[in-house]
Amino acid sequence: MAQSGQVADAVSQVTGRPVELVEITTYGDVSREQLAQIGGTGVFVTALREALLKGEVDFAVHSLKDLPTGQPDELALAAVPQREDPRDVIVARDALKFTDLPRGARIGTGSPRRMAQLNAYARSHGLDIETVAIRGNVDTRIGFVHDGELDAVVLAAAGLHRIGRSDEVTDFLSVDTVLPAPGQGALAIECAADNADLIAALGELDDPFTRVAVTAERSLLAALEAGCSAPVGALADLLADGQVVKEMRLRGVVGTTDGTRMVQLSTTGPVPETYDQAMALGRELAAEMLAQGAAGLMGERAL
Numbered sequence: 001m002a003q004s005g006q007v008a009d010a011v012s013q014v015t016g017r018p019v020e021l022v023e024i025t026t027y028g029d030v031s032r033e034q035l036a037q038i039g040g041t042g043v044f045v046t047a048l049r050e051a052l053l054k055g056e057v058d059f060a061v062h063s064l065k066d067l068p069t070g071q072p073d074e075l076a077l078a079a080v081p082q083r084e085d086p087r088d089v090i091v092a093r094d095a096l097k098f099t100d101l102p103r104g105a106r107i108g109t110g111s112p113r114r115m116a117q118l119n120a121y122a123r124s125h126g127l128d129i130e131t132v133a134i135r136g137n138v139d140t141r142i143g144f145v146h147d148g149e150l151d152a153v154v155l156a157a158a159g160l161h162r163i164g165r166s167d168e169v170t171d172f173l174s175v176d177t178v179l180p181a182p183g184q185g186a187l188a189i190e191c192a193a194d195n196a197d198l199i200a201a202l203g204e205l206d207d208p209f210t211r212v213a214v215t216a217e218r219s220l221l222a223a224l225e226a227g228c229s230a231p232v233g234a235l236a237d238l239l240a241d242g243q244v245v246k247e248m249r250l251r252g253v254v255g256t257t258d259g260t261r262m263v264q265l266s267t268t269g270p271v272p273e274t275y276d277q278a279m280a281l282g283r284e285l286a287a288e289m290l291a292q293g294a295a296g297l298m299g300e301r302a303l
Contacts, residue, residue, distance in 0.1 A: 001021065001023065002162045002163045002164075003061060003063070003162045003187055004021055004061040005021060006162065007061045007081070007187065007189060007205070008020075008021055010081070010205055011059075011201070011202065011205070014201060014204040014205065015201050022051070022056070022057050024047050024048055024051055024057075025047070045060075045062050045066055045067055045068070048060040048062065048190075049072065049075060049190070052075060052190065052191065052192060053074060053075070053192075055192075058191060058195075058198060059078065059189055059190060059191040059198065059202060060189070060190045060191070061187055061188070061189055061190075062187065062188040062189075062190060063159075063183075063186075063187065063188075064080065064183035064184075064186040064187060064188040064214055064218075065180075065181040065182060065183040065184045065186075067183065067188050067190075067218075069218050069219075069221055069222035070222075073193065074192065074193055074194075075190050075191070075192065075193055076190065076191055076192070076193040076195075076199050077188055077189070077190055078189050078190065078191050078198070078199045078202035078203055078206075079188075079189040079202045079203055079204075079205040079206040080186055080187065080188060080189070080206055080207060080210050080211040080214060081186075081187050081189070081205045081206070081207055081210070082207040082210055083158075083185045083186040083207070083210040083213070083214070084157070084158035084161055084162065084185040084186070085157040085158055085161065085172075085185055086157070086158065086175070086180045086184045086185035086186075086235060087156075087157045087172050087173055087174070087175060087178075087180060087185075088114060088154050088155070088156060088157065088173045088178050088180060088184075089154070089155055089156070089157045089160065089169040089170075089171065089172050089173060090107075090152050090153070090154060090169070090170055090171040090172075090173060091141075091142050091145055091152060091153050091155060091168050091169060091170055092145065092151060092152035092153075092170045092171065093145050093146075093148070093151055093152065095170045096151075096152070096170055096171075097170060097171040098118075098152070098171050098173060098177075099125070099127065101127070101129065101151055101152060102151065103127075103128040104128055104129070104130060105128075105129050105130070105151040105152065106129075106130050106132050106149075106150045106151050106152075107129055107130070107131050107132065107150065107151065107152045107153065107154060108131075108132045108133075108134040108141060108144050108145075108150040108152070108153040108154070109131060109132075109133070109134065109153065109154040110133060110134055110135050111154070111181070112230065112231040112257045113179075113181055113230070113231045113232060113233050114131075114154045114178060115131040115133075115231070115257040115258075115259075116231040116253075116254075116255035116256060116257050116258075116259055116262070117177070117178040117179065117233060117253065117255065117259070117262075118131055118154070118178065118259070119131060119257065119258055119259025119260075120255055120259035120260075120262050121177050121178070121259070122259065123259050123260070131257070132150060134150075134153065138155065138159065138160065138163065138165065141153045141155065142155075142168065152170075154173070154178075156180070156184055156185065157169070157172065157185070158184065158185040175235055175251075178233065179233030179234060179235050179251055179252070179253045179264075180233060180234075180235055181232075181233065181234075182214070182217035182218050182220065182221045182232065182233075182234040183214045183217055183218055186210055186214050189202050189205065209238055209245070209271075211278075212236070212248070212271065212272045212275075212277075212278045213235075213236035213237065213238070213248065213278075214236070215272070215275060215278035215279060215282070216234075216236040216248070216250050216272065216278045216279070216281045216282045217234040217235065217236050217250070217282065218282065219278065219279040219280075219281065219282025219283055219286070220232075220234045220250065220252050220282035220283070220285055220286045220289075221234060221282075222282070223282060223283045223286030223287065223290075224254065224286050224289065224290065224294060224295070224298065225295075230254070230298050231254055231255055231256070231257055231297070231298065232252070232253070232254045232298070233251075233252065233253040233254075234250070234251065234252045234253070234282075235250075235251050236248055236249065236250045236251075236281075237249055238271060239268070245271055246271075247268050247269060247270060247271060248268070248269060248270070248271045248272065248281070249266055249267070249268040250266060250267050250268075250281055250282065250285050251264070251265070251266040252264070252265055252266070252285050252286070252289055253265075254289060254294045254297050254298055255297055256297050261293075261297055262297075263289050263292045263293060263294045263297060265285060265288050265289055265292070266285070267281065267284060267285045267288070269281060
C-alpha cells in the first residue's frame with residue numbers, strides 16, 4: 001500500500017488527475033506457508049492481474065521481484081520507475097551487525113536465496129549461524145527479534161525505506177555478501193496492453209537505466225527456468241566513468257540453501273540499448289551458470 005501510494009502521487013503529478021487506491025489481498029499476503037512450498041511465482045500478483053483484466057482497476061503496482069518472468073499478452077509493463085536501494089538488510093537485537101552476531105545466532109528469512117548466501121558467507125568466514133524460515137509482514141518479522149525468538153531477520157532495504165522504517169536497520173548487507181533478488185528494489189506498473197493513452201501517461205515514470213538492468217536480471221532468472229522462490233540472486237549495475245555510464249555488469253548466483261554449493265558468475269559489457277540486448281545479456285550469463293552446474297542447485301527448496 002505504501003509503494004502504491006507513492007506511485008499514485010507520481011501518476012497524479014504527471015497526469016493532473018486524481019488516483020484512487022484499491023486494496024486487493026493476494027494469496028501470498030494471507031498464506032503462512034513458505035514461498036518455496038506454495039510455488040512463489042505469481043502468488044502476490046495473480047489477484048491484481050485478474051482485477052486489471054476485469055477492468056476493476058486501471059493499473060497495478062507490483063514489487064518487480066514478485067512478478068513472474070513471463071508477461072501476459074493482454075498486459076503491458078508500462079513503467080519501471082527509478083530503483084530504490086536493491087540491498088538486503090539486517091534488523092538485529094542490540095543493534096548488532098551481521099558479522100557481530102553471536103555464535104549460533106538464529107537469523108530469520110522467508111527466502112531460500114538469502115539463506116543460501118548467508119550460509120555460504122558464514123561458512124567461508126568462520127561464522128556460526130542458523131537460518132530460520134519465517135513468513136509475515138514487517139511488524140511480524142521484526143517482532144521475532146524484539147520477542148527474543150530470533151537474533152536477527154533479513155529484509156529488503158527498499159521495503160523498509162518506503163514505509164519509513166529505515167532507522168530500524170542495524171546493518172546493510174553488501175551485494176558482495178548477498179546478491180539481491182532479480183528486480184529487488186524496483187517497482188513494476190502494469191496496465192492493459194490495449195490502453196495506449198494510459199501506457200503513454202504511465203511511461204512518464206519509466207527510468208530507462210532501471211528497466212534495462214531489471215530486464216537483464218529477469219532474463220537470467222527466466223533462462224535458469226527459476227521462479228521468484230528459487231535461491232537465485234542477480235544484480236545488474238551500471239559502471240560509470242565520472243558522469244558517463246560506460247558499461248553494465250551483471251552478476252548472478254545460485255546455491256543450495258545450506259550454502260555448501262554455489263555458482264556465482266558475472267559478465268560486463270556495453271549498456272544494452274534495446275530490450276533484446278538486455279535479454280541477451282541475461283541469457284548469456286545464465287548459460288555460463290548452467291554450464292557450471294547451476295540447474296542441480298535449484299531443485300532444493302527451503303523446508
